[in-house]
Amino acid sequence: MNKKIIALAVAAAAFGTQATAVELYNQDGSTFSLGGHVSVSALGNSNSDVGGTDIIANSPRINFEATQDLGNGFTADAKGEWALNYLDGGANAFTTRLGYIGVSHDVFGRAVAGTQWSPYYDVAGITDMPIAFANDFLYDSHGALGTGRAENMVSYRNDIELGDNLSVFGGLGWQDNATTGFDSRSQVTVGANFSEFMVGYAYSAGKRNVAVIGTQKEDATSHALSAKYGSYGNGLYVAGVYTMNEYMNSTANYNTGATTNDILDESNGIEFIAAYAFANSLNLSINYEAVESSDKTVVDGTVYSQMAFQAEYNFTPTFVGFAGYQVDLGSDIDSYKENDMWNIGVRYYL
Numbered sequence: 001m002n003k004k005i006i007a008l009a010v011a012a013a014a015f016g017t018q019a020t021a022v023e024l025y026n027q028d029g030s031t032f033s034l035g036g037h038v039s040v041s042a043l044g045n046s047n048s049d050v051g052g053t054d055i056i057a058n059s060p061r062i063n064f065e066a067t068q069d070l071g072n073g074f075t076a077d078a079k080g081e082w083a084l085n086y087l088d089g090g091a092n093a094f095t096t097r098l099g100y101i102g103v104s105h106d107v108f109g110r111a112v113a114g115t116q117w118s119p120y121y122d123v124a125g126i127t128d129m130p131i132a133f134a135n136d137f138l139y140d141s142h143g144a145l146g147t148g149r150a151e152n153m154v155s156y157r158n159d160i161e162l163g164d165n166l167s168v169f170g171g172l173g174w175q176d177n178a179t180t181g182f183d184s185r186s187q188v189t190v191g192a193n194f195s196e197f198m199v200g201y202a203y204s205a206g207k208r209n210v211a212v213i214g215t216q217k218e219d220a221t222s223h224a225l226s227a228k229y230g231s232y233g234n235g236l237y238v239a240g241v242y243t244m245n246e247y248m249n250s251t252a253n254y255n256t257g258a259t260t261n262d263i264l265d266e267s268n269g270i271e272f273i274a275a276y277a278f279a280n281s282l283n284l285s286i287n288y289e290a291v292e293s294s295d296k297t298v299v300d301g302t303v304y305s306q307m308a309f310q311a312e313y314n315f316t317p318t319f320v321g322f323a324g325y326q327v328d329l330g331s332d333i334d335s336y337k338e339n340d341m342w343n344i345g346v347r348y349y350l
Contacts (some may be wrong), residue, residue, distance in 0.1 A: 119171025225227020
């Protein structure tokens with residue numbers, strides 16, 4: 001597989017911290033590898049009503065990936081990934097995160113079918129990087145809305161080189177209506193890479209049920225604009241995302257653990273991150289995130305806003321320590337109680 005196909009195949013999966021895998025087989029045009037990571041950390045809360053200090057697993061997963069050279073420049077790949085539960089005895093040990101089959105070509109691009117990181121996430125996920133605290137608003141019903149790991153999706157991507165250090169990229173995605181309360185959805189992305197810079201735009205649309213009781217449906221749409229400089233974990237990295245949404249976000253809050261059925265008719269999401277990775281593998285970052293609502297019946301103002309200061313250090317290429325402190329900057333929801341959080345732990349990459 002050439003470099004371009006590899007980039008298309010793993011671009012979304014590489015968001016966040018490093019991605020590693022152990023190649024177990026490579027012969028006659030076929031490969032098979034095993035990857036994933038496990039973590040353990042202590043998560044603390046300043047608001048005792050939310051909780052004290054808990055030992056958590058920080059989204060562990062295990063995956064396998066196989067590739068097959070089909071000839072004539074085409075390569076097929078299949079991937080399965082499962083979230084692990086190794087701290088809560090008696091609960092389900094595995095739940096599906098990803099499962100898809102794809103075909104890639106250096107000129108014709110890449111097509112994928114299954115549960116996958118969406119083209120929308122290729123554009124909007126560029127701030128979703130640190131281990132301890134990262135993007136929250138993208139994960140509001142992300143499987144059904146296709147803003148993160150899109151369920152039951154067929155997608156197409158391509159990246160066209162126009163010259164030295166210049167390329168344009170685009171993507172299309174379609175999801176079926178298998179998830180209760182959501183109709184089929186479509187999305188489109190466009191963007192450009194120039195040297196260390198990237199700019200992108202994504203649009204997603206489809207109807208969803210917005211009634212707590214009943215079957216009232218509305219068009220759930222999102223426009224996402226993003227830009228970045230650099231590569232996370234390699235010197236300076238700066239990125240920002242701004243979304244303009246209708247019926248995409250709810251008033252759920254990850255700081256306080258609040259869940260709700262209130263879906264906002266209009267909202268904007270914003271996240272910004274600046275990070276610097278030193279030559280000794282120490283990576284320092286600061287990120288800001290907020291969701292603002294214009295919904296007069298639910299909340300007219302800030303749904304939540306937060307800022308995190310974080311550090312990550314690679315003791316070895318596969319063993320990483322991390323620590324972060326997230327400051328709750330408040331909300332305009334009447335019943336809201338602020339809750340600062342801290343998270344410190346280690347992660348081992350398979």
